[in-house]
Amino acid sequence: MKWRGCWGKRFDRRSRFCRTRRVSGQTGKAPPATPQSGTIKMGEKPPSCSLGKQLVVNTARSSITDVFSRLQSQRRMAFMPFITAGDPNLDVTVRLLRALAASDADLIEIGFPYSDPIADGPVIQASYTRALDKKITVPAIFAAIRAATQPAAAPLPPLVAMTAYSIIFRRGAARFVEQARDAGFSGLIVPDLPADEARELAAQARQAGLDLIQLIAPTTPPERAARIVGAASGFLYCISVAGTTGVRRELPRALRDQLQWLKTQTSLPLAVGFGVSRPEQVDDLRGLADGVIVGSALVHHIAAITDQQVAVDAAIAGAAKLATEMAAAAHQQPVAT
Amino acid sequence: MNASLGNPPAPSPASSHVPDAQGRFGEFGRRFVPETLMPALEQLAAEYDRARQDPAFHAELADLFKYYVGRPSPLYFAQRLTAHCGGAQVYIKREDLNHTGAHKINNTLGQTLLTLRMGKPRVIAETGAGQHGVATATACARFGLNCVVYMGEEDIRRQKLNVFIMRTMGAEVRPVTSGSRTLRDAINEAMRDWMGSVDNTHYIIGSVVGPHPFPMIVRDFQSIIGRETREQCLAQLGRLPDEVVACVGGGSNSAGMFYPFIDDRGVALSGAEPGGRGTQPGEHAATLSFGVKGVLHGSYSYVLQDADGQTRDVHSVSAGLDYPGVGPEHSYWKDSGRVRYTPVSDDEALAAFSLLARLEGILPALESSHAVALAMKAAANRAPEDVVVICLSGRGDKDVYEVARVLGQTI
Numbered sequence: 001m002k003w004r005g006c007w008g009k010r011f012d013r014r015s016r017f018c019r020t021r022r023v024s025g026q027t028g029k030a031p032p033a034t035p036q037s038g039t040i041k042m043g044e045k046p047p048s049c050s051l052g053k054q055l056v057v058n059t060a061r062s063s064i065t066d067v068f069s070r071l072q073s074q075r076r077m078a079f080m081p082f083i084t085a086g087d088p089n090l091d092v093t094v095r096l097l098r099a100l101a102a103s104d105a106d107l108i109e110i111g112f113p114y115s116d117p118i119a120d121g122p123v124i125q126a127s128y129t130r131a132l133d134k135k136i137t138v139p140a141i142f143a144a145i146r147a148a149t150q151p152a153a154a155p156l157p158p159l160v161a162m163t164a165y166s167i168i169f170r171r172g173a174a175r176f177v178e179q180a181r182d183a184g185f186s187g188l189i190v191p192d193l194p195a196d197e198a199r200e201l202a203a204q205a206r207q208a209g210l211d212l213i214q215l216i217a218p219t220t221p222p223e224r225a226a227r228i229v230g231a232a233s234g235f236l237y238c239i240s241v242a243g244t245t246g247v248r249r250e251l252p253r254a255l256r257d258q259l260q261w262l263k264t265q266t267s268l269p270l271a272v273g274f275g276v277s278r279p280e281q282v283d284d285l286r287g288l289a290d291g292v293i294v295g296s297a298l299v300h301h302i303a304a305i306t307d308q309q310v311a312v313d314a315a316i317a318g319a320a321k322l323a324t325e326m327a328a329a330a331h332q333q334p335v336a337t
Numbered sequence: 338m339n340a341s342l343g344n345p346p347a348p349s350p351a352s353s354h355v356p357d358a359q360g361r362f363g364e365f366g367r368r369f370v371p372e373t374l375m376p377a378l379e380q381l382a383a384e385y386d387r388a389r390q391d392p393a394f395h396a397e398l399a400d401l402f403k404y405y406v407g408r409p410s411p412l413y414f415a416q417r418l419t420a421h422c423g424g425a426q427v428y429i430k431r432e433d434l435n436h437t438g439a440h441k442i443n444n445t446l447g448q449t450l451l452t453l454r455m456g457k458p459r460v461i462a463e464t465g466a467g468q469h470g471v472a473t474a475t476a477c478a479r480f481g482l483n484c485v486v487y488m489g490e491e492d493i494r495r496q497k498l499n500v501f502i503m504r505t506m507g508a509e510v511r512p513v514t515s516g517s518r519t520l521r522d523a524i525n526e527a528m529r530d531w532m533g534s535v536d537n538t539h540y541i542i543g544s545v546v547g548p549h550p551f552p553m554i555v556r557d558f559q560s561i562i563g564r565e566t567r568e569q570c571l572a573q574l575g576r577l578p579d580e581v582v583a584c585v586g587g588g589s590n591s592a593g594m595f596y597p598f599i600d601d602r603g604v605a606l607s608g609a610e611p612g613g614r615g616t617q618p619g620e621h622a623a624t625l626s627f628g629v630k631g632v633l634h635g636s637y638s639y640v641l642q643d644a645d646g647q648t649r650d651v652h653s654v655s656a657g658l659d660y661p662g663v664g665p666e667h668s669y670w671k672d673s674g675r676v677r678y679t680p681v682s683d684d685e686a687l688a689a690f691s692l693l694a695r696l697e698g699i700l701p702a703l704e705s706s707h708a709v710a711l712a713m714k715a716a717a718n719r720a721p722e723d724v725v726v727i728c729l730s731g732r733g734d735k736d737v738y739e740v741a742r743v744l745g746q747t748i
Contacts, residue, residue: 115647116521116633118528119371125515125525138645165369166632170646192369192635196359217373219535224376242373243533 062211063158063186064234067106068269068290071331077286078106079330080271081323082162082295084127085110086136088306090144092316096302097148097156099316103323104331107158109189109293112141114164119191121246123296123303130306138167142183149184158186160213160234165193173201177208187211187234195228202231211235216262218242218254226265235269235291236262245274246296251281259288279329286334294326351675353599355666360549360636363672365665368548370635374528377535382550384455389557394450401446402561405479406436410562412569412726417696418713425579425719427712428726429699430566432590439702439731440562440590441472445541447558449476452539459483459538463527465492465520466656467499468702468731469543474508476541484508487526489518492656498735517650520660524634544587545664548635552592552664559593566726567597574724580605582712583728584704585625585678586658588667590730595676596666605677608667609711611653612680618643622651623680624663625671638665654683654743655703655736683743685710690733690740702731703739 071078081100085093093110100108111120113128113136120128149156161180168176168190180188187210193201195214205212211234216225219242229236240255255272262270272285273293282292301319304310310318349363360366368378388394402408410431419427432440445462452460460482464470470486477484486503490512493500503510516522524542531540545552545559563581570578581598583591585608598604613621618641621627628639633648641649641661653659670676686703689710694700701709705728712727719725733740741748 115516116525118525118635119373119532121529122515129516132647164632164646166640166642166646166648168646169632169637170629170642170644191371192632194368194370194372194375196375197367197369215372217371217375219373219376221376228372239373241533242535244529 062209062234064107064160064211067158068235071106072269072290075333077282077289077330078269078271078291079104079323079327080107080109080160080291080293081105081298081326082109082111082273082293083302084124084131084299085112085141085144086131086134087113087127087299087302088130089134090136090140092302092305092312094144094148095312096316096319098154099320100323101154101156103320104327105157105323106291106327106330107160108156109160109162109295110141110145111295112138112161112163112167114167116166117164119244121244121296123299124245127299127303130303138171142179145185146183159184160187160189161185162189162191165190168201174204177201177204177210181208181210185210187213189213189215189237191215195231198231206233213237215239216258218252218258222261225262229262229266229268232266232268235271236266237293238262238270238272238289239274240272241275243274251275251284256288279325282326282329286332292326292330294323297322349673351599351670351673353596355669356549356553360553362552362666362669365638365668366549366552366636367665368635369632369637370528370548371532373532374535374548377531378548378550380455381451381539381554384451385550385554388451388454394454398447398450402443406442406446407434408561409565409569410434412566412573415697418693419716421692421696422713422716424721425716425723425725426721427716428578428724429697429729430562430594430726432562432728432730433699433701433705433732437468437472437475438734439468439472440559440593441469441543441731442475443561443593444543444555444558444589445469445472445476448539448541448554449480449482451554452482452541453480455539457537457539459485459534460541461485461487461527461530461534461538462541462543463487463520463523464499464543465489465523465659466735467492467496467503468657468735470503470508470510471499471506473541473543474503474506477508478506485530486510487513487523487530489513489520489523491518492520492523495656495739496735520656521634521648521662528634544589544660545592545666546587546634546636546638546662552636552666555589556592556596556664556666559589560596562590562593562728563595563597566594566728567601570724570726576724577601577604578724578726579603579719580607580715580723580725581728582607582609582708582715582725584609584658584707584730585663585667586611586622586653586655586660586704587662588664590728592664592666594728595670599670599675606670606675607711607715608676608678609681609707610678611655611658611707612682612685613652613654614683616680619650620652621680622653622659622661623678624661625667625678626680628663630668633662636665638668639663639671654686654739655707657702657704657731658707679711681707681710687740687743689713690736699729700733701729702733703736705730706733
């Protein structure tokens with residue numbers, strides 16, 4: 001079975017996700033459930049912990065690629081929530097990861113707080129500031145993620161680190177990618193490292209088995225886009241609008257043209273971010289994009305913990321509700337015409 | 338790349354033929370910005386390349402410098418300061434006499450002409466103490482461009498006079514309330530605005546910082562300072578100076594002053610860094626003296642940051658030097674050994690501020706006072722036939738409230 005082949009040895013670890021797809025899927029291509037699948041609940045240890053060593057992402061084909069191939073074969077979009085590590089603390093971050101996994105997230109982006117972000121809008125910058133005010137550090141983030149992704153823990157979808165280049169450079173690129181890989185990350189997004197400067201980090205990421213995700217902006221001319229596509233792996237992060245991250249009313253029309261053009265240039269999955277916050281926007285992207293990234297709208301819920309003294313449980317529930325709606329929209333199959 | 342300083346390689350002589358097409362000053366510079374900005378930077382680099390080869394562009398800028406700014410600024414022999422130091426002859430390059438009272442106007446006029454060539458109707462800028470904001474508002478008023486200046490909320494409160502001047506000239510001053518609410522957040526905010534407005538907006542950055550081609554463009558426009566100084570030395574003294582001293586925050590007046598002397602190996606070049614009130618992190622803004630190599634605001638240079646790559650808080654009595662980074666060409670000059678950078682404390686700068694006022698009747702900006710303090714030490718250690726030139730980058734009117742406050746006086 002081709003579908004199952006994508007997963008190989010990781011099948012057991014992903015059992016909960018396989019179950020989810022099987023239950024909601026109508027393709028008839030879902031694999032037979034393993035004895036364990038359907039029985040693992042949040043917080044429980046999966047029965048087959050011994051596969052831990054085989055789970056390390058160090059194969060030519062990354063877990064990110066696997067997620068997209070599986071969803072593409074089902075003609076569904078990937079839902080990729082973004083949260084900030086350490087906002088307001090790492091315990092909440094790990095609880096959020098679990099909640100987002102339970103909300104059917106296919107990949108989760110974890111933002112590393114940075115003192116001087118340029119690409120991020122006010123909501124995400126404020127979350128970075130909240131985390132940095134609590135003295136969050138990179139080693140603490142890695143330790144928390146390592147604990148959350150250890151084989152004995154409930155499985156999480158592939159994790160992607162969103163990091164300013166300053167943070168990577170300070171640790172040393174080789175050391176950073178190794179530590180990220182060991183913590184359980186599957187990929188890196190470095191929004192202020194344009195493709196022109198990314199060669200060295202891309203090589204090191206490749207060596208560590210991590211995808212270095214490249215970004216394409218609405219302002220990117222075709223010849224630049226072609227160069228970027230050549231250097232990319234995992235998926236292409238397509239910025240929907242010129243500007244910073246943040247919630248926006250609607251997605252611009254030029255985005256449609258760019259996505260259609262990119263489809264003629266690459267087989268890499270296309271994920272759209274910056275300004276995606278409502279299920280209707282996901283509907284608009286169906287057939288054009290392979291995934292949607294939702295950041296500020298989710299982070300907004302978490303901000304309430306600090307800003308309005310909303311209880312942690314309520315804030316996580318609010319974020320999970322939005323995530324569930326967005327995931328449902330992303331996973332909806334196109335209506336046959 | 339090595340994240341730590343380690344053992345620096347043996348310095349190779351600094352070249353004046355930098356940066357290359359990728360914006361490299363040796364290993365420094367380059368572009369670390371979101372993809373959204375890359376096309377705008379390429380457009381700016383291409384337009385600047387065309388402008389540089391266009392005699393009409395140079396003629397228009399020269400005309401503005403002469404009739405609008407009042408250039409050339411004098412090279413003045415500071416007789417009583419010389420006697421006070423008891424060593425070398427001290428000359429002062431009077432950038433404080435420029436229109437708007439500082440060197441900043443050299444850059445904003447040049448970049449405004451570039452904005453017009455690119456057909457963009459709107460300009461944005463960041464400002465700390467407000468000098469670059471005023472110079473940008475001035476140039477935009479002169480050419481009828483729409484102007485928005487980002488300024489930290491904290492700085493707006495401290496620099497009411499410059500805020501009023503900018504608004505009077507028709508600029509919109511937008512308070513920045515994120516992060517530390519100072520210059521570096523104003524730069525972040527301006528970059529963010531630019532990400533969403535690159536189509537119709539040019540960002541006039543105020544120093545030799547940021548992604549390529551900004552460090553080169555700002556240096557080139559400010560190089561009028563060093564070119565004039567060089568010619569004036571030859572005309573007035575019949576020779577080149579022995580040492581040239583300028584203050585370094587982001588480093589625009591010093592880059593403009595030093596650059597034309599880079600190939601004159603006999604001329605010592607000295608940068609005065611804001612030494613603040615101590616050598617511990619947070620007590621100073623002396624990036625080249627105490628910093629590490631890293632990435633900030635789109636370029637690779639020395640920076641003041643912690644072990645995680647987070648920018649550190651900085652301090653200087655002078656708001657214009659209160660910046661945790663420095664232009665990449667200065668990092669190149671430091672590592673090559675061509676320029677020597679020395680921290681000058683708040684107290685030394687304040688003493689120089691008062692001394693220059695009393696001895697020469699010149700009220701220097703607190704930024705420039707750092708250069709005065711360093712030059713006085715240099716002059717004292719030199720022979721009477723030697724010549725030391727100070728770049729007096731701006732006048733001190735804007736600083737009188739702050740100086741009075743620090744000295745415990747009321748105005």
